[in-house]
Amino acid sequence: MKDSISTEIAPNVHELLQQAIALNTTGTVYKPNSRSLPEISGSPTEKAILSWAVLDLGMNVDNPKQDYDVIQVAAFNSEKKRSGVLIRRKNESATHTHWKGAAEMIVAMCSQYYDRSGTVKVMDDEERTEIGKIIQNMAAKSLRCIAFAHTKIPEDNEPVLGESRLTLVGLVGLKDPCRPGVRRAVESCIDAGVSIKMITGDNVFTAKAIAIECGILQPHEDVNEAVIEGVEFRNYSPEERMEKINKVRVMARSSPFDKLLMVQCLKQKGHVVAVTGDGTNDAPALKEADIGLSMGIQGTEVTKESSDIVILDDNFTSVVTVLRWGRCVYNNIQKFIQFQLTVNVAALVINFIAALSSGEVPLTAVQLLWVNLIMDTFGALALATERPTDDLMTNPPVGRSKPLISNIMWRNLIAQALYQVAVLLTLQFRGKSVFGVDERVKNTLIFNTFVFCQVFNEFNARKLEKKNIFKGLHKNKLFLGIVGITIILQVVMVEFLKRFANTQRLNWGQWGSCIGLAALSWPIGWLVKWIPV
Ligand SMILES: Nc1ncnc2c1ncn2[C@@H]1O[C@H](COP(=O)(O)OP(=O)(O)OP(=O)(O)O)[C@@H](O)[C@H]1O
Numbered sequence: 001m002k003d004s005i006s007t008e009i010a011p012n013v014h015e016l017l018q019q020a021i022a023l024n025t026t027g028t029v030y031k032p033n034s035r036s037l038p039e040i041s042g043s044p045t046e047k048a049i050l051s052w053a054v055l056d057l058g059m060n061v062d063n064p065k066q067d068y069d070v071i072q073v074a075a076f077n078s079e080k081k082r083s084g085v086l087i088r089r090k091n092e093s094a095t096h097t098h099w100k101g102a103a104e105m106i107v108a109m110c111s112q113y114y115d116r117s118g119t120v121k122v123m124d125d126e127e128r129t130e131i132g133k134i135i136q137n138m139a140a141k142s143l144r145c146i147a148f149a150h151t152k153i154p155e156d157n158e159p160v161l162g163e164s165r166l167t168l169v170g171l172v173g174l175k176d177p178c179r180p181g182v183r184r185a186v187e188s189c190i191d192a193g194v195s196i197k198m199i200t201g202d203n204v205f206t207a208k209a210i211a212i213e214c215g216i217l218q219p220h221e222d223v224n225e226a227v228i229e230g231v232e233f234r235n236y237s238p239e240e241r242m243e244k245i246n247k248v249r250v251m252a253r254s255s256p257f258d259k260l261l262m263v264q265c266l267k268q269k270g271h272v273v274a275v276t277g278d279g280t281n282d283a284p285a286l287k288e289a290d291i292g293l294s295m296g297i298q299g300t301e302v303t304k305e306s307s308d309i310v311i312l313d314d315n316f317t318s319v320v321t322v323l324r325w326g327r328c329v330y331n332n333i334q335k336f337i338q339f340q341l342t343v344n345v346a347a348l349v350i351n352f353i354a355a356l357s358s359g360e361v362p363l364t365a366v367q368l369l370w371v372n373l374i375m376d377t378f379g380a381l382a383l384a385t386e387r388p389t390d391d392l393m394t395n396p397p398v399g400r401s402k403p404l405i406s407n408i409m410w411r412n413l414i415a416q417a418l419y420q421v422a423v424l425l426t427l428q429f430r431g432k433s434v435f436g437v438d439e440r441v442k443n444t445l446i447f448n449t450f451v452f453c454q455v456f457n458e459f460n461a462r463k464l465e466k467k468n469i470f471k472g473l474h475k476n477k478l479f480l481g482i483v484g485i486t487i488i489l490q491v492v493m494v495e496f497l498k499r500f501a502n503t504q505r506l507n508w509g510q511w512g513s514c515i516g517l518a519a520l521s522w523p524i525g526w527l528v529k530w531i532p533v
């Protein structure tokens with residue numbers, strides 16, 4: 001196989017290619033000793049080209065380095081998408097220019113080409129279209145197409161790194177296969193209401209093929225508006241850009257500025273934007289994005305510095321994990337806030353009304369401190385440690401301008417707070433006659449009912465929307481532990497800490513009433529969830 005490739009290339013072309021690959025590169029080949037495999041490093045593209053030359057063509061990249069001096073270098077950048085060198089053979093005065101880069105751009109700089117036998121031919125229009133087709137065909141197979149071009153500058157001419165009238169040496173197609181799991185990750189993101197856009201430096205055809213491969217585009221859909229080139233996007237008026245941006249899903253041949261522009265437009269549209277990237281050319285977009293995710297292994301230092309999250313394993317599927325945990329934390333904070341506000345509203349109202357009407361408050365300072373402990377520390381531990389569930393990934397994303405306390409939360413909160421206030425005020429004003437007890441026992445009844453209302457409501461708070469509040473409960477040991485400890489401590493407060501907590505012992509019937517009243521918050525919570533908001 002190796003031999004068949006290298007013998008198909010004419011000797012003079014082979015030599016030019018060897019110069020081009022060995023001298024016009026930022027990658028390196030290191031061979032510790034003659035028997036070990038060479039270690040190749042550099043950017044992914046450089047690495048691919050060097051390993052093709054060394055391993056498949058059996059080229060020696062050290063020879064050209066010894067024979068030639070590099071006089072001038074035009075380094076690769078994302079704007080120009082090509083790199084060039086000006087070289088001179090030692091003890092000769094003629095110089096050679098080598099260019100390598102994005103195929104159609106390099107071909108546009110050529111006026112001649114080497115044919116199969118290694119003779120130079122003029123590139124007329126017909127051949128130009130033919131070469132264009134070859135590039136397109138390679139791209140349609142999701143290959144990144146790189147072209148090599150050369151020109152010899154005679155000794156009496158001034159040696160400059162010219163960009164025209166070159167001779168095309170050859171084309172190579174590089175495959176960057178879609179990593180396993182990416183397709184599924186893209187799917188999960190789309191299901192979660194996140195739209196995915198691919199911005200790449202590759203040409204339109206390669207970009208389209210890769211986008212189809214990883215599920216960003218569907219194979220047979222009309223991609224007229226979905227695929228766009230960087231220049232086209234750049235040259236739109238701001239209004240046009242705003243109008244089209246939602247439809248664009250793939251942007252090809254983009255410069256770093258195009259990437260940045262895309263993020264700015266999306267943000268202006270009111271979207272929350274996350275960007276992933278590895279190269280220096282992604283840094284501006286990463287910095288501008290709401291969430292910048294960089295790659296830990298391939299990523300350059302600049303990229304990592306500009307990002308908020310570094311994905312250590314370079315795996316796109318980790319984006320889904322980030323999304324999942326991000327939503328989980330947000331959701332847990334919402335649950336906690338809803339729970340806290342309910343307790344606060346209820347405690348405030350009952351003490352306020354009681355103080356106004358009788359001048360005495362039913363809940364003492366120690367009791368309120370205890371309640372505070374339940375809702376702050378214990379509540380946070382119980383509710384905020386809930387692990388992500390699958391249905392988080394089927395909800396639409398929360399918009400930039402959505403309030404933290406949603407209507408759903410207000411609904412649940414108001415219902416529970418109203419119920420608690422109603423029960424506690426009834427106890428305050430009718431408790432003594434209904435239960436036939438004195439002031440102190442009545443106050444203990446209020447305190448005990450109030451605490452148990454929170455215990456039951458803690459279960460309600462586990463789900464903001466779902467009616468089954470017990471789902472996954474057995475997996476949350478911490479929650480169950482906290483509830484258990486709260487109940488035990490409450491019994492101790494009421495039954496044994498009379499002096500400290502200002503309480504009176506309650507009999508079985510009174511305990512039953514407190515718990516029964518509090519338990520009603522479950523059916524109330526369930527009923528309330530039928531009210532659409
Ligand atoms: N080392 C290189 N030398 C010459 N041309 C290159 C080199 N690397 C990439 N190219 C060309 O530039 C294009 C990629 O440009 P750029 O690096 O701006 O894109 P990108 O979006 O960062 O791509 P990716 O992250 O997939 O590498 C490629 O399609 C290729 O034609």
Ligand SMILES: [Ca+2]
Pocket residue numbers: 278279281282
């Ligand atoms: Ca890149």
